[in-house]
Amino acid sequence: MVAIKRSASFSSSENFLTKKKTKTIVTPINENETSYYRSINLSEQNPLKVYTFGTGSMCELGYGPLAKNKEIKRPRLNVYLENLKIKSLVAGGMHSLVLTSDNEVYSWGTNDMGVLGRDTVTNANMALKDAGEESDDDDGDLNDLESTPAKVENLPKINGEIIQICATDNASVILYENGDVYAWGTFRNNEGVLGFYKNEIKIQTKPWKLPLTFLKNKQAKIVQIASGKDHILLLDSFGVLYAWGTYQQGQLARKIMDHHALANLHPQPIIFKSRSKVQVKAVFSGENHAFAVTHSNILFAWGLNQFGQCGTDKDLEDGGLIYTPKKVLLPSEVNPAADIKLIAAGEHHSLILLNNGKILSFGRRDMFEIGLASDQVPKENAYLDPSSKKIRSVPVPTFLPTDVVFTSVAAGSHHSLATTDKGYLYTWGFGETYALGLGPAGEDVETPAKVMNTAIKEMKITFVSGGGQFSIAGGYDLTEEEIEIREEEEE
Numbered sequence: 001m002v003a004i005k006r007s008a009s010f011s012s013s014e015n016f017l018t019k020k021k022t023k024t025i026v027t028p029i030n031e032n033e034t035s036y037y038r039s040i041n042l043s044e045q046n047p048l049k050v051y052t053f054g055t056g057s058m059c060e061l062g063y064g065p066l067a068k069n070k071e072i073k074r075p076r077l078n079v080y081l082e083n084l085k086i087k088s089l090v091a092g093g094m095h096s097l098v099l100t101s102d103n104e105v106y107s108w109g110t111n112d113m114g115v116l117g118r119d120t121v122t123n124a125n126m127a128l129k130d131a132g133e134e135s136d137d138d139d140g141d142l143n144d145l146e147s148t149p150a151k152v153e154n155l156p157k158i159n160g161e162i163i164q165i166c167a168t169d170n171a172s173v174i175l176y177e178n179g180d181v182y183a184w185g186t187f188r189n190n191e192g193v194l195g196f197y198k199n200e201i202k203i204q205t206k207p208w209k210l211p212l213t214f215l216k217n218k219q220a221k222i223v224q225i226a227s228g229k230d231h232i233l234l235l236d237s238f239g240v241l242y243a244w245g246t247y248q249q250g251q252l253a254r255k256i257m258d259h260h261a262l263a264n265l266h267p268q269p270i271i272f273k274s275r276s277k278v279q280v281k282a283v284f285s286g287e288n289h290a291f292a293v294t295h296s297n298i299l300f301a302w303g304l305n306q307f308g309q310c311g312t313d314k315d316l317e318d319g320g321l322i323y324t325p326k327k328v329l330l331p332s333e334v335n336p337a338a339d340i341k342l343i344a345a346g347e348h349h350s351l352i353l354l355n356n357g358k359i360l361s362f363g364r365r366d367m368f369e370i371g372l373a374s375d376q377v378p379k380e381n382a383y384l385d386p387s388s389k390k391i392r393s394v395p396v397p398t399f400l401p402t403d404v405v406f407t408s409v410a411a412g413s414h415h416s417l418a419t420t421d422k423g424y425l426y427t428w429g430f431g432e433t434y435a436l437g438l439g440p441a442g443e444d445v446e447t448p449a450k451v452m453n454t455a456i457k458e459m460k461i462t463f464v465s466g467g468g469q470f471s472i473a474g475g476y477d478l479t480e481e482e483i484e485i486r487e488e489e490e491e
Contacts, residue, residue: 028220028237037282038164038175038224040342040408042099046476047085048463050098051075051455054435054470058094059147061470062108067140069147073434073442074453075425075473080149081106089474091412091467092167093229097174098149099165105152105174111143113170113193114205115185117152120145154206155182166227168245169287169468171196173232174207179221181210187230187245187265194230194246199262214267216240228303229287229347234267239279241292242267249288249304250321272300272325281337286345287413292325299336300325307348308383308395309363316383316395329396330360346411346466349429352397357405357421360397367414367430368446370394376401376447402448412466417473418448422486423460425451425473433469452490458483 052061053072062078063069081098084106088099095109095116107116120143152172159176166173171185186203187194196204212222220236227233231245231252243252244267253270270292272278282293289303289310301310302322312326330336334354342353349363349370361370365377374391381396405421415429415436426448427436434442437451456475460482463474478486 028239037342041088041090041164043087043463043474043476045462047101048087048089048474048476049459050078050081050086050089051461051473051475052078052096052470053437053473054467055433056142056147056470058110059142060091060094060096060109060467062096062147062149065142065144065147067142070140070142071434073437073440075437075451075455077455078149086474088165089463089465089472090165090167091465091470091472092172092227093169093413093468095167095172096465096467096472097152097165097167097172099162099174103157103162105155105162105165106149107152107172108147108149111146113186113188114203115167115170115172116146116150117154117172117184117205117207118145118150119153152207156180156209164225166225166232168227168232169229171227171230171232171245173225173227175222175225179212179223179237181212181222181225181234182207183210183232184208189230189246189248189261195262195265198265210267214242214269216269224283226283226285226290228285228290231285231288231290232267233283233285233290235280235283239281239295241270241280241283243270243290244268250323251285251288251290251303253290253302253323253325255323270302270325282340284343284345286350286411287347289322289345289350291328291343291345291350293336293340295337297335297337299328299330299340301328302326304348307364307393309345309348309350311350311362311395311397314381314395316393331397331399334360342409344409344411344416344466346416347413348393349411349414349416350397351409351411351416351418353406353409353418357407359400359406359409359418361400361416362394362397364393364414365391366393368444369411369414369416369429370398371400371416371428371446371448372398373447400448404448408462408464410464410466410471412471413468415466415471416448417464417466417471419461419464419473422489423462423475423478423482425456425461425464427451427471435466435469435471437471437473457486 085101111120164175173183224235234242247256284291302325305320311328352360383393385392408419410417428445459475461475
């Protein structure tokens with residue numbers, strides 16, 4: 001990605017001492033720095049092989065319509081994707097997207113809200129045979145057009161490369177290198193379907209170009225996106241961050257009255273209360289909370305925080321919401337702008353991956369989402385259940401005590417995944433839906449556990465993503481030399 005040319009726009013502000021108007025110069029951020037946070041979501045190596053595992057009663061796993069494929073308890077190669085040149089993957093709540101080097105997007109999963117971006121009704125339930133499956137299986141088969149990966153329809157071909165894909169629970173969104181954003185689906189709130197765009201679109205079933213009229217600077221373009229459960233964040237080339245979607249948990253960093261919901265159903269800038277202008281460098285999101293790294297070296301968080309998943313306060317408040325971005329309580333040795341590689345977050349927990357391979361974890365611990373054993377949590381960082389005195393959450397970012405060097409991290413609703421520099425896959429957290437890929441026990445896992453089976457024993461896993469009750473992993477074949485090294489390590 002070539003950095004955009006630096007240019008200046010001017011906004012007038014009044015100096016109340018001199019009563020004269022002064023000019024404030026606003027310059028673009030260095031897009032090369034922002035592109036780094038996108039590039040970690042794109043594979044530049046061999047085309048990825050894709051493995052999905054977990055529970056797929058709503059077509060989440062993408063292995064076709066047969067009922068026997070509704071539960072995959074260990075990683076399994078998805079043969080429908082085997083011949084595609086996949087370079088990125090992402091899981092939403094109940095659907096997934098993959099991006100190919102041919103600039104095409106494939107989707108699968110439940111399509112109730114149009115999130116797949118293609119027709120899944122016409123000629124549905126005609127079981128496919130191209131993967132060696134039989135068509136006369138028992139009752140309970142899935143919709144074949146939802147459960148089988150297929151190309152998203154009606155995407156433009158003239159916008160250059162797709163540089164990022166995101167998925168919420170009920171929407172899909174992609175970003176082109178020229179700054180165009182295409183999205184489809186809808187947003188839901190506590191009452192049901194909220195809508196998609198203002199009061200003009202309720203459910204968008206085909207890819208739709210987001211009007212960029214909301215940009216404060218007309219020279220700006222969108223350079224990074226992030227998605228939550230039912231909201232989307234967009235960062236522009238001047239470091240201004242915009243939020244769009246459902247608002248009830250504070251995830252848009254502003255208070256909205258219910259009777260004004262539709263009027264506010266379009267991207268609007270997030271306001272950081274600061275004496276100086278805040279320019280955002282990178283943005284990340286959990287289901288109902290979010291994070292922003294600024295060029296002024298601060299990590300901000302906002303949204304739902306009742307389990308300390310924002311990491312902003314040691315003292316918790318039941319149902320606590322943060323409407324105005326607050327500073328995250330990072331360890332003193334962590335430099336947000338220089339050290340943070342990636343932030344992943346689920347419903348009630350968050351994970352910060354640093355460039356040195358260490359992970360900071362915080363939030364809810366009821367289902368071991370944060371990967372910390374009770375004796376690994378400093379007493380001053382623990383929030384105890386008043387009755388049982390067990391550690392219910394850890395509201396302060398705390399290092400996972402391990403020598404493993406992690407290279408990528410992801411979060412499902414209540415489980416976590418990470419890859420290592422040696423290509424291993426680790427998982428922890430809620431295990432009942434088999435989204436940990438550790439086999440038939442289906443038990444919760446307290447601390448990071450290595451996932452290994454025949455399907456991935458000779459694979460280097462480099463990409464992971466977590467959905468509501470399933471997971472996706474991507475990787476490529478090890479060389480013979482790397483296989484020998486791994487076998488020696490396993491002995």
